[in-house]
Amino acid sequence: MKDVAALAGVGLATVSRVINGTPVDPVLAAQVTEAAKRLGYRHDPTASSLRRSDRRTRTIGLILEDVANPFSSLLHRAVEDATSELGLLLLAGSSDEDPERERSLLGAFHARRVDGLIVVPTGQVDDELQAVRRQGMPIVCVDRAAELEGVDTVTVDNAEGVGDAVRRLHALGHRDIAFLGDRTSLWTARRRWEGFVSTMAALSCPLREGWVRRDLHGEAAGERAAREILTGGTPPTALVTGQNLLTIGARSALQDLGLHHTIAHVGFDDFELANLLSPPLSVIAQDPKALGRRASELLLSRLDGYDGPGRHVVLPTRYVARGSGEITRPGVGTG
Amino acid sequence: MKDVAALAGVGLATVSRVINGTPVDPVLAAQVTEAAKRLGYRHDPTASSLRRSDRRTRTIGLILEDVANPFSSLLHRAVEDATSELGLLLLAGSSDEDPERERSLLGAFHARRVDGLIVVPTGQVDDELQAVRRQGMPIVCVDRAAELEGVDTVTVDNAEGVGDAVRRLHALGHRDIAFLGDRTSLWTARRRWEGFVSTMAALSCPLREGWVRRDLHGEAAGERAAREILTGGTPPTALVTGQNLLTIGARSALQDLGLHHTIAHVGFDDFELANLLSPPLSVIAQDPKALGRRASELLLSRLDGYDGPGRHVVLPTRYVARGSGEITRPGVGTG
DNA sequence: TGCGACTCAGGAAACGTTTCCTTAACCTGT
DNA sequence: ACAGGTTAAGGAAACGTTTCCTGAGTCGCA
Numbered sequence: 216m217k218d219v220a221a222l223a224g225v226g227l228a229t230v231s232r233v234i235n236g237t238p239v240d241p242v243l244a245a246q247v248t249e250a251a252k253r254l255g256y257r258h259d260p261t262a263s264s265l266r267r268s269d270r271r272t273r274t275i276g277l278i279l280e281d282v283a284n285p286f287s288s289l290l291h292r293a294v295e296d297a298t299s300e301l302g303l304l305l306l307a308g309s310s311d312e313d314p315e316r317e318r319s320l321l322g323a324f325h326a327r328r329v330d331g332l333i334v335v336p337t338g339q340v341d342d343e344l345q346a347v348r349r350q351g352m353p354i355v356c357v358d359r360a361a362e363l364e365g366v367d368t369v370t371v372d373n374a375e376g377v378g379d380a381v382r383r384l385h386a387l388g389h390r391d392i393a394f395l396g397d398r399t400s401l402w403t404a405r406r407r408w409e410g411f412v413s414t415m416a417a418l419s420c421p422l423r424e425g426w427v428r429r430d431l432h433g434e435a436a437g438e439r440a441a442r443e444i445l446t447g448g449t450p451p452t453a454l455v456t457g458q459n460l461l462t463i464g465a466r467s468a469l470q471d472l473g474l475h476h477t478i479a480h481v482g483f484d485d486f487e488l489a490n491l492l493s494p495p496l497s498v499i500a501q502d503p504k505a506l507g508r509r510a511s512e513l514l515l516s517r518l519d520g521y522d523g524p525g526r527h528v529v530l531p532t533r534y535v536a537r538g539s540g541e542i543t544r545p546g547v548g549t550g
Numbered sequence: 551m552k553d554v555a556a557l558a559g560v561g562l563a564t565v566s567r568v569i570n571g572t573p574v575d576p577v578l579a580a581q582v583t584e585a586a587k588r589l590g591y592r593h594d595p596t597a598s599s600l601r602r603s604d605r606r607t608r609t610i611g612l613i614l615e616d617v618a619n620p621f622s623s624l625l626h627r628a629v630e631d632a633t634s635e636l637g638l639l640l641l642a643g644s645s646d647e648d649p650e651r652e653r654s655l656l657g658a659f660h661a662r663r664v665d666g667l668i669v670v671p672t673g674q675v676d677d678e679l680q681a682v683r684r685q686g687m688p689i690v691c692v693d694r695a696a697e698l699e700g701v702d703t704v705t706v707d708n709a710e711g712v713g714d715a716v717r718r719l720h721a722l723g724h725r726d727i728a729f730l731g732d733r734t735s736l737w738t739a740r741r742r743w744e745g746f747v748s749t750m751a752a753l754s755c756p757l758r759e760g761w762v763r764r765d766l767h768g769e770a771a772g773e774r775a776a777r778e779i780l781t782g783g784t785p786p787t788a789l790v791t792g793q794n795l796l797t798i799g800a801r802s803a804l805q806d807l808g809l810h811h812t813i814a815h816v817g818f819d820d821f822e823l824a825n826l827l828s829p830p831l832s833v834i835a836q837d838p839k840a841l842g843r844r845a846s847e848l849l850l851s852r853l854d855g856y857d858g859p860g861r862h863v864v865l866p867t868r869y870v871a872r873g874s875g876e877i878t879r880p881g882v883g884t885g
Numbered sequence: 886t887g888c889g890a891c892t893c894a895g896g897a898a899a900c901g902t903t904t905c906c907t908t909a910a911c912c913t914g915t
Numbered sequence: 916a917c918a919g920g921t922t923a924a925g926g927a928a929a930c931g932t933t934t935c936c937t938g939a940g941t942c943g944c945a
Contacts (some may be wrong), residue, residue: 216901216902217901220925225925226924226925226926227901227902227903227925227926228905228924228925228926228927229923229924229925231902231903231904232903232923232924234902235903238923239923239924240923240924243924245797257660257661258661258901258902259661259663259900259901259902260662260902261596261599261600261607261662261663261901261902262600262900262901262902262903262930263901263902264596264902265596265597265600265900265902265903265929265930265931265932266900266901266902266903266929266930266931267902267903267904267930268903268904270930272596275643280640281625281627282617282623282626282627282630283620283623283624283627285618285620285822287623288565288617288618288619288620288622288623288626289618291617291623292616292617292618292644295617295643295644296800298642300930302658304641304643304659304662305641305642305643306609306639306640306641307617307626307640307641307642308630308634308639308640310628323637323639324639325592326592326593326594327595327596327609327639328594366821372730416683421662421760429681437845455891463822463823463826464665467826470826486822486823487620487798487821487822487823488798488821488822488824488826488827491798491802491805491823491826491827492823492826492827492828493828501907504745511909516892521937528680535936551931551932555895560894560895560897561894561896562895562897562931562932562933563894563895563896563897563933563934563935564893564894564895565932566932566933566934567894567933569932570933573893574893574894575893575894578894588943592932593931593932594932595932596931596932597900597931597932597933598931598932598933599900599932600899600901600902600930600931600932600933601899601900601901601931601932601933601934602901602932602933602934603900603933603934645897650915650944784931813893
């Protein structure tokens with residue numbers, strides 16, 4: 216930059232002005248541009264943000280559960296779409312639902328002075344999130360609520376999504392409905408469970424011991440649990456699975472036992488190939504892109520100066536009837 | 551930092567030494583640590599890398615086709631796993647196979663002085679990649695080869711993967727094999743096509759006009775093309791689809807026409823739910839995690855000082871026989 | 886005991902910018 | 916024509932670090 220100034224025969228300040236678009240004598244501006252091109256000069260945003268009064272790095276941090284997980288990666292993409300047009304770059308990392316990793320990413324992003332943070336929180340480092348927030352960092356939590364001051368959240372109506380599915384199954388005659396849920400440490404898993412329990416209660420359907428399984432993690436655990444439920448003394452007539460991998464595992468078990476055309480099954484979260492299965496898989500779909508878009512909007516509004524209390528957006532789920540959830544209870548006429 | 555030095559009663563240099571682990575009087579070190587804690591001091595890696603002699607930012611840039619695409623996101627995760635333990639952070643972006651976006655990301659990452667770049671290149675901005683490389687930036691290209699000086703590449707043996715599938719189909723009696731391929735502007739699509747053509751030739755199978763379709767992009771295009779081929783005068787007995795979405799589209803068409811148990815089908819690239827389909831989908835699987843891991847290794851070796859010519863790693867594909875590719879040609883005995 | 890070599894901490898310069906402040910030139914109004 | 920005001924560019928300081936260099940203190944050896 217010094218060289219550019221020298222070659223253009225102007226001062227450092229003028230070069231800076233040209234770069235930042237501050238009005239300047241067109242003749243000088245042209246000289247600077249020319250000199251910069253000749254010297255292959257590249258502006259250094261790092262040094263820039265160091266001195267700049269607003270300290271903006273034009274980078275935002277994204278803490279996901281796992282960048283490779285379809286839900287997370289769609290969210291990621293939505294955030295990218297919303298921010299890239301503003302020239303913001305994304306620093307992304309996976310927490311794997313491990314508080315230690317979340318903490319470490321949070322610290323690294325904070326240290327690098329990202330302009331803001333979009334986080335899918337594990338729920339176990341909320342105190343540190345709050346501390347970082349208090350130091351002025353805008354934060355938006357996605358997918359899972361967080362009771363933090365000045366932190367926006369975007370979530371999906373998990374309880375209502377499951378409730379809707381249960382009511383539909385009930386309308387098809389089902390009373391004996393089983394439920395597989397993820398780790399109870401997860402906010403989403405708890406909300407889905409609550410939706411299941413409260414809706415079953417509202418419909419006067421008893422919860423049978425052994426038909427409701429929680430704290431399951433991963434496809435294998437889902438398959439095992441489904442298999443146990445289905446091969447137990449009195450099997451249910453319908454099954455609701457509260458998470459991605461549990462849905463896959465349960466469906467595997469159903470197909471393996473030859474029950475996939477007999478027992479109704481609704482999963483939470485959509486899949487790419489769900490409609491190619493036979494019967495196609497009915498799901499309670501959430502819209503990761505919408506989550507990411509809303510989260511970005513909230514964060515951008517804070518970057519634009521909003522500094523009020525946390526806002527809480529709740530997006531609806533959408534039931535996608537494809538077939539597996541429309542299997543009627545045995546003994547009930549079709550329709 | 552000045553405050554820390556003042557509170558600890560030491561010089562700035564000593565604080566810096568303590569932070570960077572340079573041996574220093576334990577008593578002073580303790581004072582510094584204590585003072586830093588009291589003041590809530592946070593080290594600023596940005597300012598650090600500005601002054602540091604090696605100019606390392608401990609950040610690497612990742613240019614993917616689309617962070618939300620399963621292949622890309624698995625690659626992303628593998629790179630994260632390989633680099634996070636070294637404390638490196640990842641700036642990720644999607645090019646959408648758009649040269650302009652790739653150029654823009656490349657420029658942004660370069661300007662931020664990332665330590666290195668892992669790129670899935672569109673193939674149309676190679677000159678700029680080369681220019682950035684010449685300025686000293688380590689670059690590794692993944693998934694698609696690039697003929698660039700000093701740039702490492704990690705690819706999959708696309709041609710051999712398709713060739714293997716074709717030979718297997720041939721062994722099951724198939725002679726009339728159709729092929730759906732992605733945009734010919736993509737290196738991978740060309741290689742897969744070449745593998746198909748050369749293997750068919752080697753097996754003395756003629757390529758029928760209308761059975762080979764290229765430049766197809768997206769699920770809808772795949773479905774349409776497959777439908778046209780399958781409902782044409784003489785349909786093939788087997789189908790090879792050279793890309794993710796084309797595979798899904800073709801499978802949709804097959805199921806829709808009730809031909810999925812009749813016509814053999816092998817797709818390139820694996821899916822989560824492939825084994826729950828009936829028949830389960832046979833695929834030529836590539837290992838995105840392995841691609842990411844190898845790419846990271848190559849990049850890290852350059853960060854470690856290797857500055858030799860570009861190295862080219864070619865990983866094998868793996869044929870996953872699940873059923874759809876094991877359908878024998880009608881009229882040929884089972885087995 | 887005195888001198889040279891060595892160790893270690895502090896002060897200052899530097900990294901590449903932006904911003905503040907000063908200075909010079911120009912313009913306008915009386 | 917001169918004084919006051921306005922504009923625009925240049926110089927220097929500052930951002931938060933690291934690194935170089937200097938100086939002081941210590942140790943060993945003659």
